Amino acid sequence: MPFPTATRSKKTKAVGIPTIDLSESRARTSKSIVEACQHFGFFKVINHGVSDHAIANLERQAFDFFGQTAPEKRRAGPAAPFGYGCKAIGPNGDIGDLEYILLHSDPASIAETSASISNSPLAFSYVVNEYVKSVRELACEILDLVGEGLWLPNKSVFSNLIRDVQSDSVLRINYYPAAVKHTEKSRELSSKSHLSTNNIGFGEHSDPQILTILRSNDVDGLQISLHDGLWTPVCPDPSAFYILIGDAFQAMTNDRFVSVRHRAMANNSKKARMSIMYFGAPPLNAWIAPPSDMMLPKDQSLYKPFTWAQYKKAAYSLRLADSRLHLFKAS
Numbered sequence: 001m002p003f004p005t006a007t008r009s010k011k012t013k014a015v016g017i018p019t020i021d022l023s024e025s026r027a028r029t030s031k032s033i034v035e036a037c038q039h040f041g042f043f044k045v046i047n048h049g050v051s052d053h054a055i056a057n058l059e060r061q062a063f064d065f066f067g068q069t070a071p072e073k074r075r076a077g078p079a080a081p082f083g084y085g086c087k088a089i090g091p092n093g094d095i096g097d098l099e100y101i102l103l104h105s106d107p108a109s110i111a112e113t114s115a116s117i118s119n120s121p122l123a124f125s126y127v128v129n130e131y132v133k134s135v136r137e138l139a140c141e142i143l144d145l146v147g148e149g150l151w152l153p154n155k156s157v158f159s160n161l162i163r164d165v166q167s168d169s170v171l172r173i174n175y176y177p178a179a180v181k182h183t184e185k186s187r188e189l190s191s192k193s194h195l196s197t198n199n200i201g202f203g204e205h206s207d208p209q210i211l212t213i214l215r216s217n218d219v220d221g222l223q224i225s226l227h228d229g230l231w232t233p234v235c236p237d238p239s240a241f242y243i244l245i246g247d248a249f250q251a252m253t254n255d256r257f258v259s260v261r262h263r264a265m266a267n268n269s270k271k272a273r274m275s276i277m278y279f280g281a282p283p284l285n286a287w288i289a290p291p292s293d294m295m296l297p298k299d300q301s302l303y304k305p306f307t308w309a310q311y312k313k314a315a316y317s318l319r320l321a322d323s324r325l326h327l328f329k330a331s
């Protein structure tokens with residue numbers, strides 16, 4: 001009898017993930033960031049400038065929210081797409097071992113979602129706005145460094161998209177409850193069913209946006225898939241941010257960068273895992289295509305030009321693990 005997927009896909013491999021120190025010289029960091037985007041689509045940043053306060057305040061508000069009873073939390077859901085969600089991910093039947101809050105990054109939308117999430121909506125929306133402002137700055141700094149590293153005449157061509165007031169960026173707070181305590185009997189049963197330690201928390205996928213700024217507490221779970229298809233566990237580092245290249249950036253660099261496939265394993269720790277992701281996206285009507293000065297006359301565009309709205313619509317019509325960029329390949 002074949003093993004369930006969770007057990008079959010157990011193979012993992014430890015790999016050195018590039019760490020970029022943003023306090024080093026721009027020439028050095030811009031070069032290292034471009035290399036990391038090309039080889040991994042993933043890297044870690046330290047000395048990132050996001051204040052500990054902004055992080056701790058949001059984490060506290062979120063832990064307070066997730067610590068409530070199920071009926072209390074359900075009042076803030078279902079996430080359609082914004083608000084509270086439990087287990088169901090997206091509109092097409094994907095399921096994970098987690099709870100989450102999804103918010104649009106626009107202040108008016110943050111205020112609206114906060115009213116359903118919190119009994120103190122002003123305090124909640126204040127800390128969300130502060131966090132979003134801070135990580136947006138970090139995202140823009142990284143995108144400017146990419147522009148410099150690629151020697152683009154307009155180094156802000158990418159960051160301008162997420163600085164735009166119409167930017168469609170999103171904030172997600174994922175909560176993976178602490179593992180349930182096992183009795184001897186339940187341990188025996190779950191080991192027989194091969195399911196005890198390898199369940200999926202948030203299934204394999206790439207993020208559709210330009211880039212993702214991810215931070216988690218000190219509980220592990222995140223894994224990335226590198227070239228050989230093996231899953232690489234990412235060591236949690238609450239003082240750092242992890243940067244993930246998304247599909248839109250892959251298209252805007254004509255595949256010079258490749259979006260990274262990743263997943264989060266279900267929590268096996270006695271402590272809950274919390275991850276916070278800022279998904280930096282362009283305005284809905286923005287065209288996703290390489291900047292003209294990035295392309296040489298001999299270069300062929302690998303994708304038909306498409307808008308972020310068109311790409312998002314395609315992503316939301318598919319399952320989490322489905323790849324989507326091929327739908328926009330130039331013939």
Ligand SMILES: C=C1C[C@]23C[C@@]1(O)CC[C@H]2[C@@]12CC[C@H](O)[C@@](C)(C(=O)O1)[C@H]2[C@@H]3C(=O)O
Binds near residue numbers: 091170207318319
């Ligand atoms: C199954 C889905 C969930 C998702 C929308 C989708 O149809 C495919 C992309 C998924 C994803 C992954 C990254 C982010 O977590 C997210 C908010 C996004 O923009 O695309 C989720 C979507 C979601 O959970 O709604």
Ligand SMILES: O=C(O)CCC(=O)C(=O)O
Binds near residue numbers: 172207222264277
């Ligand atoms: O929770 C995590 O660490 C990863 C979640 C993720 O990839 C996502 O929400 O898109």
Ligand SMILES: [Fe+2]
Binds near residue numbers: 206
């Ligand atoms: Fe993701």
